[in-house]
Amino acid sequence: xxxxxxxxxxxxxxxxxxxxxxxxxxxxxxxxxxxxxxxxxxxxxxxxxxxxxxxxxxxxxxxxxxxxxxxxxxxxxxxxxxxxxxxxxxxxxxxxxxxxxxxxxxxxxxxxxxxxxxxxxxxxxxxxxxxxxxxxxxxxxxxxxxxxxxxxxxxxxxxxxxxxxxxxxxxxxxxxxxxxxxxxxxxxxxxxxxxxxxxxxxxxxxxxxxxxxxxxxxxxxxxxxxxxxxxxxxxxxxxxxxxx
Amino acid sequence: xxxxxxxxxxxxxxxxxxxxxxxxxxxxxxxxxxxxxxxxxxxxxxxxxxxxxxxxxxxxxxxxxxxxxxxxxxxxxxxxxxxxxxxxxxxxxxxxxxxxxxxxxxxxxxxxxxxxxxxxxxxxxxxxxxxxxxxxxxxxxxxxxxxxxxxxxxxxxxxxxxxxxxxxxxxxxxxxxxxxxxxxxxxxxxxxxxxxxxxxxxxxxxxxxxxxxxxxxxxxxxxxxxxxxxxxxxxxxxxxxxxxxxxxxxxxxxxxxx
Numbered sequence: 001x002x003x004x005x006x007x008x009x010x011x012x013x014x015x016x017x018x019x020x021x022x023x024x025x026x027x028x029x030x031x032x033x034x035x036x037x038x039x040x041x042x043x044x045x046x047x048x049x050x051x052x053x054x055x056x057x058x059x060x061x062x063x064x065x066x067x068x069x070x071x072x073x074x075x076x077x078x079x080x081x082x083x084x085x086x087x088x089x090x091x092x093x094x095x096x097x098x099x100x101x102x103x104x105x106x107x108x109x110x111x112x113x114x115x116x117x118x119x120x121x122x123x124x125x126x127x128x129x130x131x132x133x134x135x136x137x138x139x140x141x142x143x144x145x146x147x148x149x150x151x152x153x154x155x156x157x158x159x160x161x162x163x164x165x166x167x168x169x170x171x172x173x174x175x176x177x178x179x180x181x182x183x184x185x186x187x188x189x190x191x192x193x194x195x196x197x198x199x200x201x202x203x204x205x206x207x208x209x210x211x212x213x214x215x216x217x218x219x220x221x222x223x224x225x226x227x228x229x230x231x232x233x234x235x236x237x238x239x240x241x242x243x244x
Numbered sequence: 245x246x247x248x249x250x251x252x253x254x255x256x257x258x259x260x261x262x263x264x265x266x267x268x269x270x271x272x273x274x275x276x277x278x279x280x281x282x283x284x285x286x287x288x289x290x291x292x293x294x295x296x297x298x299x300x301x302x303x304x305x306x307x308x309x310x311x312x313x314x315x316x317x318x319x320x321x322x323x324x325x326x327x328x329x330x331x332x333x334x335x336x337x338x339x340x341x342x343x344x345x346x347x348x349x350x351x352x353x354x355x356x357x358x359x360x361x362x363x364x365x366x367x368x369x370x371x372x373x374x375x376x377x378x379x380x381x382x383x384x385x386x387x388x389x390x391x392x393x394x395x396x397x398x399x400x401x402x403x404x405x406x407x408x409x410x411x412x413x414x415x416x417x418x419x420x421x422x423x424x425x426x427x428x429x430x431x432x433x434x435x436x437x438x439x440x441x442x443x444x445x446x447x448x449x450x451x452x453x454x455x456x457x458x459x460x461x462x463x464x465x466x467x468x469x470x471x472x473x474x475x476x477x478x479x480x481x482x483x484x485x486x487x488x489x490x491x492x493x494x495x496x497x498x499x500x501x502x
Contacts, residue, residue, distance in 0.1 A: 011496075048336055049336065050332055050335060050336055050499070051496060052496075070339055073336065073337075078333075078336055080332060080333075080336075081329075082329040082330070082331070082332035082333060083329060083333075084325075084328040084329030084330035084331075084333070085328075085330060086255075086259060086330060087328070088259050088262040088263060089255075089258070089259060093258075097251070097255050098333070098337055100251045101248060101251055101252075101334070101337040101338060102337055142333070145333060146333075
């Protein structure tokens with residue numbers, strides 16, 4: 001479970017995230033929905049521990065990220081916007097490197113890599129160097145390295161960007177299986193259909209703060225909208241801008 | 245947690261050894277000096293002052309090899325990592341950023357030290373007709389332990405610190421290529437103005453090592469205390485450069501390039 005309370009972050013005096021709070025429970029996919037520049041990526045970077053917040057609290061499975069960063073990060077897997085791989089290493093070697101960095105002993109690591117390759121359908125690419133991999137293949141390897149240590153919480157920042165339809169469907173299936181196993185998944189996107197199809201809870205972020213949260217149906221009901229797109233516009237775009 | 249630094253160093257070595265273009269380029273840089281000095285030695289054979297010219301040239305190339313040996317690895321290891329967007333995932337797994345710096349520095353050190361060893365061995369093969377091998381084993385141990393190895397550690401640390409602030413491989417290549425001019429220019433200056441190597445010059449990085457190499461090659465002996473002092477100063481500077489690199493890697497604008 002991931003709990004975020006009153007999170008704040010500024011870049012050169014400009015507030016990117018201000019007083020943002022939400023809770024992502026176990027066994028559910030929580031979608032962070034927002035326009036470009038709304039603060040989704042900054043929020044995910046702070047939850048992952050890559051960015052230091054200027055204020056607020058983040059707890060991962062009850063552990064404070066600021067007080068127990070190592071233990072908290074060990075419970076977290078993250079596939080953020082940086083998906084680079086090591087092109088001179090094979091898929092298996094890329095995964096092994098991150099497994100070792102996460103402290104998995106070599107004897108267990110071999111078995112775990114085979115397991116991850118199997119989950120992601122990467123068996124045929126296991127011993128190929130990652131140079132020249134397609135966008136979808138690269139995303140799968142990056143996801144594999146994020147889950148190599150079997151984290152109980154997973155952060156994904158717009159993971160379907162640039163992927164073809166079969167790969168997106170494969171990823172959705174995988175995330176649903178992880179949710180069914182009780183894993184807490186936070187998934188950011190600005191693609192409304194994707195959020196509707198996948199997420200159990202939606203947190204709408206606008207101008208660095210939470211504009212609304214609930215299930216997709218609850219958001220539609222609250223804004224008296226017939227679909228999520230209309231609800232999203234009602235919640236995030238100022239009324240005078242809608243009138244234009 | 246030091247274990248993480250070792251894991252990073254091992255991975256970086258494996259990665260760098262598979263980059264054949266970079267290895268060939270490093271080898272060519274490393275053997276260029278002995279090749280040039282060998283040609284000069286054949287044309288100057290028997291002429292007055294030939295030995296001084298050869299030793300002077302050789303000492304400059306030895307300094308340069310410490311920097312050129314790790315240059316390609318240094319630019320790929322951090323600026324390259326940022327450019328291909330694999331730095332952030334790595335930082336999410338590492339306990340402390342100083343471990344990342346330590347691991348990457350260890351990998352660069354292997355290359356800069358190997359380059360120095362290869363360079364000196366190639367000089368010995370190229371110039372053994374002019375200068376019999378320096379026979380004093382104590383001098384040789386002193387030169388390597390307190391002179392040349394600290395120089396390789398310093399070169400690797402400075403290169404890593406520069407690579408840390410560069411956003412792309414191209415940017416790192418530009419700055420690290422300019423860095424190689426420091427030992428080249430300073431070395432040439434000391435050849436023409438040898439008085440620079442007297443007094444404080446005996447413990448100043450680069451100047452001290454050049455003086456040590458020249459005297460070792462001539463077989464005239466190296467003073468123990470100034471050599472050890474220069475080694476300590478050089479190692480301290482390397483440690484300072486590593487601290488700077490680790491501090492830089494804590495900064496958001498350095499990690500994200502924003």
